[in-house]
Amino acid sequence: xxxxxxxxxxxxxxxxxxxxxxxxxxxxxxxxxxxxxxxxxxxxxxxxxxxxxxxxxxxxxxxxxxxxxxxxxxxxxxxxxxxxxxxxxxxxxxxxxxxxxxxxxxxxxxxxxxxxxxxxxxxxxxxxxxxxxxxxxxxxxxxxxxxxxxxxxxxxxxxxxxxxxxxxxxxxxxxxxxxxxxxxxxxxxxxxxxxxxxxxxxxxxxxxxxxxxxxxxxxxxxxxxxxxxxxxxxxxxxxxxxxxxxxxxxxxxxxxxxxxxxxx
Amino acid sequence: xxxxxxxxxxxxxxxxxxxxxxxxxxxxxxxxxxxxxxxxxxxxxxxxxxxxxxxxxxxxxxxxxxxxxxxxxxxxxxxxxxxxxxxxxxxxxxxxxxxxxxxxxxxxxxxxxxxxxxxxxxxxxxxxxxxxxxxxxxxxxxxxxxxxxxxxxxxxxxxxxxxxxxxxxxxxxxxxxxxxxxxxxxxxxxxxxxxxxxxxxxxxxxxxxxxxxxxxxxxxxxxxxxxxxxxxxxxxxxxxxxxxxxxxxxx
Numbered sequence: 001x002x003x004x005x006x007x008x009x010x011x012x013x014x015x016x017x018x019x020x021x022x023x024x025x026x027x028x029x030x031x032x033x034x035x036x037x038x039x040x041x042x043x044x045x046x047x048x049x050x051x052x053x054x055x056x057x058x059x060x061x062x063x064x065x066x067x068x069x070x071x072x073x074x075x076x077x078x079x080x081x082x083x084x085x086x087x088x089x090x091x092x093x094x095x096x097x098x099x100x101x102x103x104x105x106x107x108x109x110x111x112x113x114x115x116x117x118x119x120x121x122x123x124x125x126x127x128x129x130x131x132x133x134x135x136x137x138x139x140x141x142x143x144x145x146x147x148x149x150x151x152x153x154x155x156x157x158x159x160x161x162x163x164x165x166x167x168x169x170x171x172x173x174x175x176x177x178x179x180x181x182x183x184x185x186x187x188x189x190x191x192x193x194x195x196x197x198x199x200x201x202x203x204x205x206x207x208x209x210x211x212x213x214x215x216x217x218x219x220x221x222x223x224x225x226x227x228x229x230x231x232x233x234x235x236x237x238x239x240x241x242x243x244x245x246x247x248x249x250x251x252x253x254x255x256x257x258x259x260x261x262x263x264x
Numbered sequence: 265x266x267x268x269x270x271x272x273x274x275x276x277x278x279x280x281x282x283x284x285x286x287x288x289x290x291x292x293x294x295x296x297x298x299x300x301x302x303x304x305x306x307x308x309x310x311x312x313x314x315x316x317x318x319x320x321x322x323x324x325x326x327x328x329x330x331x332x333x334x335x336x337x338x339x340x341x342x343x344x345x346x347x348x349x350x351x352x353x354x355x356x357x358x359x360x361x362x363x364x365x366x367x368x369x370x371x372x373x374x375x376x377x378x379x380x381x382x383x384x385x386x387x388x389x390x391x392x393x394x395x396x397x398x399x400x401x402x403x404x405x406x407x408x409x410x411x412x413x414x415x416x417x418x419x420x421x422x423x424x425x426x427x428x429x430x431x432x433x434x435x436x437x438x439x440x441x442x443x444x445x446x447x448x449x450x451x452x453x454x455x456x457x458x459x460x461x462x463x464x465x466x467x468x469x470x471x472x473x474x475x476x477x478x479x480x481x482x483x484x485x486x487x488x489x490x491x492x493x494x495x496x497x498x499x500x501x502x503x504x505x506x507x508x509x510x511x512x513x514x515x
Contacts, residue, residue: 007394019376089372090372090389094372094390095349
């Protein structure tokens with residue numbers, strides 16, 4: 001990345017950051033409060049009323065990890081896809097690499113994730129989870145999730161420039177996706193019901209990352225994709241999918257971004 | 265060797281056989297559904313419009329060039345291609361030096377940020393680092409005559425103050441080539457006079473390309489002018505000659 005791009009990226013990110021919570025009393029605190037509130041609701045409904053997590057150690061932390069990572073994924077993709085439209089004025093008036101817009105939108109989500117991860121770690125330690133070396137794997141899993149999110153944002157964002165339907169379709173799709181990932185329900189529920197269904201769920205890279213982070217961070221009793229997927233190729237499938245989506249997203253974006261200024 | 269170098273850097277901008285067309289969507293081709301339907305039916309869904317047709321010209325270093333022409337003659341498209349916002353269909357452009365484009369004043373200005381923050385943001389868009397902006401900042405604020413207001417949010421500025429700030433960034437930003445689209449003089453009479461003064465003194469120091477409809481400005485500031493009509497250069501030369509040709513179009 002050259003100097004000029006770095007300046008622009010940091011300046012755009014700073015502005016995004018400054019403006020996002022402007023005029024709200026709690027300001028930046030909302031970045032922490034929002035996922036915590038969502039977690040609170042899910043915890044009340046699924047842990048207390050429906051008793052989903054009775055057989056899982058540290059279920060509240062387990063649930064928090066799922067909601068925070070899911071939040072990150074939705075924020076990254078939604079903001080990333082919309083960012084090109086939001087910044088359309090800039091693209092029409094000045095020349096610069098367009099990926100900076102998408103990346104700056106996702107960096108804000110990344111910073112929020114960082115803060116939420118600190119909350120998770122504190123919460124985990126308070127709940128009695130103890131430190132283990134496997135915590136050090138977590139950053140790599142987050143890199144994987146970030147690459148997947150950026151890949152999707154680049155791919156769908158560049159199509160969204162011309163066909164704004166994409167944005168709306170994605171918002172609906174993401175609602176459906178939420179239930180296709182073991183965030184609120186433990187994966188063991190699905191394994192009991194059907195092995196094939198559990199395998200299908202775990203091919204999804206988001207599910208793989210969430211389960212792996214839980215495994216590394218909280219309890220090795222977590223059922224992960226690595227444990228249940230049948231052979232070595234299928235075990236690696238989530239990572240292959242991530243790399244593919246990222247590569248396709250980057251290529252499509254590179255090809256289309258030349259004409260964003262004219263088409264938007 | 266030395267001679268070769270000098271020859272190389274004689275021009276600030278070289279434009280060779282430049283063509284550009286747009287695909288204008290016909291009224292029913294918007295949205296995903298229609299795009300898919302069009303694909304199936306084999307309908308193109310757009311009309312092609314040639315905006316620039318095989319244009320060639322050079323701009324010397326330090327030259328003050330005016331581009332004139334009626335609405336829709338291709339002036340703004342040409343500026344946007346020079347600024348690398350649009351990609352040419354055919355032809356080549358070569359820019360020697362750093363180009364600072366102002367297709368519009370105050371690109372990226374945000375009403376919720378302070379005047380100062382906006383100056384730095386605008387500078388970053390133009391590729392200037394914080395350190396470089398630190399150097400230019402005093403100069404910009406002084407020219408805009410807005411120093412008491414720089415820590416106020418931009419939304420509390422009058423519209424005149426906003427353009428003054430944006431314009432000051434435009435002419436104080438240190439680039440080799442300055443591109444201005446229809447934004448020669450802004451603000452009240454006193455500020456306009458100051459801008460005129462600035463442009464008069466500028467001659468030869470910086471390469472400037474302006475698009476304008478005001479022939480007075482062309483005669484006053486430009487060393488040379490180009491008249492565009494339907495995407496072609498129909499007049500290129502002395503400002504007076506080009507300004508007359510432009511005015512004749514309306515008779």
